């Protein structure tokens with residue numbers, strides 16, 4: 001893909017909203033959504049956002065600390081909102097917010113947030129450059145700024161060989 005500064009890509013253009021219904025096969029013995037199933041949904045929603053932005057196949061390189069604040073129950077509706085917070089060079093940070101909804105009471109609560117790093121790759125699995133993303137709203141600009149700080153921490157924690165800190 002040609003990287004063209006005139007052809008600006010905005011956060012809204014690649015946002016993803018994915019909705020799932022928690023069924024018996026998704027739950028543990030307590031009737032709560034399995035952590036692994038939620039992680040799968042988070043990964044898929046985030047991958048779609050990364051690929052929609054980059055027009056490339058993207059692989060998951062890292063998932064930051066994932067905290068399960070509240071259980072999600074059988075029969076609840078789970079909405080996952082994913083958006084690209086920042087592009088570095090070949091990698092991107094995608095943020096995912098998980099909202100659980102009880103349709104009988106209209107109760108809605110944010111149960112999880114997660115940050116994932118995706119790398120755009122070519123047909124041989126080699127990393128390739130991604131077009132920058134242009135934050136527009138106050139929230140998007142905040143997430144863009146904070147993503148750089150998280151990247152520094154992440155590369156140190158993951159002991160990535162490049163450790164290309166604050167390079168962009």
Ligand SMILES: CC(C)(COP(=O)(O)OP(=O)(O)OC[C@H]1O[C@@H](n2cnc3c(N)ncnc32)[C@H](O)[C@@H]1OP(=O)(O)O)[C@@H](O)C(=O)NCCC(=O)NCCS
Nearest residue numbers: 059060061062088089090091117119127154158160162164
């Ligand atoms: C992700 C992967 C392509 C990176 O390969 P690599 O040889 O480390 O590539 P590079 O050194 O060129 O790094 C590419 C980018 O990934 C980032 N990266 C690599 N490992 C990372 C990690 N553990 N955490 C965060 N970022 C990482 C680098 O910072 C770099 O970002 P930048 O170009 O934006 O600066 C490779 O490790 C891989 O294929 N991993 C397996 C992916 C996978 O199977 N995922 C699950 C299924 S989708």
